[in-house]
Amino acid sequence: MAVPIRNYRIAAIPGDGIGMEVVDAALRVVQAAAEVSGKYRIEITNFPWGTAYYKKTGAFLPTDFQNTLKQYDAVLFGAVGYPDVPDHLSLWGLLLKMRGPMQLYANVRPIKCLTKPRLADVSPSDLDWLLIRENSEGEYAGHGGRSHMGEGWEVATETSIFTRHGITRIMRFAFQAARERPRKHLTVVTKSNAQRHGLVLWDKIAAEVAADFPDVTWDKELVDAMTMRMVTKPQSIDTIVGTNLHIDILSDLAASLAGSIGIAASANLDPTRKNPSIFEPMHRSAFDIMGKGIANPIGAVWAAADMLSWIGEKDSGAAVMAAVERVCKAGKVTRDMGGSLNTKEGGEAICRELLEKK
Numbered sequence: 601m602a603v604p605i606r607n608y609r610i611a612a613i614p615g616d617g618i619g620m621e622v623v624d625a626a627l628r629v630v631q632a633a634a635e636v637s638g639k640y641r642i643e644i645t646n647f648p649w650g651t652a653y654y655k656k657t658g659a660f661l662p663t664d665f666q667n668t669l670k671q672y673d674a675v676l677f678g679a680v681g682y683p684d685v686p687d688h689l690s691l692w693g694l695l696l697k698m699r700g701p702m703q704l705y706a707n708v709r710p711i712k713c714l715t716k717p718r719l720a721d722v723s724p725s726d727l728d729w730l731l732i733r734e735n736s737e738g739e740y741a742g743h744g745g746r747s748h749m750g751e752g753w754e755v756a757t758e759t760s761i762f763t764r765h766g767i768t769r770i771m772r773f774a775f776q777a778a779r780e781r782p783r784k785h786l787t788v789v790t791k792s793n794a795q796r797h798g799l800v801l802w803d804k805i806a807a808e809v810a811a812d813f814p815d816v817t818w819d820k821e822l823v824d825a826m827t828m829r830m831v832t833k834p835q836s837i838d839t840i841v842g843t844n845l846h847i848d849i850l851s852d853l854a855a856s857l858a859g860s861i862g863i864a865a866s867a868n869l870d871p872t873r874k875n876p877s878i879f880e881p882m883h884r885s886a887f888d889i890m891g892k893g894i895a896n897p898i899g900a901v902w903a904a905a906d907m908l909s910w911i912g913e914k915d916s917g918a919a920v921m922a923a924v925e926r927v928c929k930a931g932k933v934t935r936d937m938g939g940s941l942n943t944k945e946g947g948e949a950i951c952r953e954l955l956e957k958k
């Protein structure tokens with residue numbers, strides 16, 4: 601009996617700047633992966649949400665975006681931000697407006713060295729990490745405000761929120777993720793010497809959850825010391841978990857150590873699967889190169905590979921990553937990685953690798 605072809609619906613939100621360029625390239629790779637597999641079809645709907653939409657309508661997203669996105673299996677997002685709109689408006693108007701309310705509480709950022717490591721004395725195998733960021737509360741909970749605006753005594757508060765529920769769910773997710781990796785080691789990052797309330801609770805809950813994962817070894821590191829350890833002892837690191845702000849910062853460092861921010865991917869997951877998860881490159885909208893067509897598409901392609909695995913097509917996700925590794929080895933890459941291809945050619949090189957292995 602013939603096995604029916606599986607159908608997936610993907611929402612694409614290319615957003616702004618190089619987001620549009622790299623999502624286009626990544627979607628071509630997704631379609632090539634579906635063609636190679638022959639077992640599923642991908643139907644893509646494009647949503648023009650972002651700064652242009654904001655300039656037209658006054659909002660980055662329509663109010664019923666959650667209901668709209670619920671009709672999709674996953675979302676591929678590009679980037680947000682435009683030079684003539686304040687960054688906090690675009691970030692809170694689009695990306696952070698989706699992550700928190702959609703309960704995409706686990707932000708997963710794999711780091712692998714697909715090119716030469718940034719530091720001479722680091723070997724590529726030293727940089728195989730999984731960064732896990734609490735993605736729904738903490739420093740980016742949105743609590744705070746401003747009073748006496750414009751006066752000499754103007755005041756602003758920016759309150760971090762750490763809940764037992766929020767910490768427990770990300771900690772369990774991180775221990776489970778560490779368990780599934782060969783080294784089974786987790787580093788819990790905090791700043792619990794100085795931030796003596798919320799992050800002491802992080803430490804306490806880490807120890808509680810660790811008791812349920814006796815096969816996972818774990819240690820703790822303060823975030824400032826962690827930046828040093830990532831540079832001086834990268835081989836001592838495997839899986840990392842930390843707060844919304846801390847992993848935001850550490851992941852830029854991690855991606856740069858591994859070669860280029862243009863290759864790193866980021867998955868915003870709702871592990872309960874009540875909401876579609878959002879997959880995006882780790883980079884932002886890169887004002888300095890937008891419109892030039894030279895952005896590295898690999899971050900977005902890697903995100904698309906993670907998306908394929910998440911919706912159930914693990915073989916395809918792995919095939920895409922194998923193709924990415926082959927183009928990197930062959931030097932068929934963009935300028936930021938020392939190659940000479942543009943975005944479109946970089947994406948096409950990956951598609952060709954995939955189709956040739958068919």
Ligand code: NAI
Nearest residue numbers: 679680681682687862883884885886887888889895896936
């Ligand atoms: P960025 O990541 O866009 O760029 C940093 C540097 O890396 C730039 O020199 C850029 O050319 C390079 N780069 C980034 N991605 C690349 C790629 N794919 N290929 C080659 N080179 C690449 O960071 P930046 O410039 O600080 O941020 C730009 C805007 O994005 C700001 O307005 C920021 O607020 C906004 N933003 C967007 C977020 C998102 O879309 N996820 C998150 C936070 C901020």
Ligand code: MG
Nearest residue numbers: 848849852882
């Ligand atoms: Mg960031």
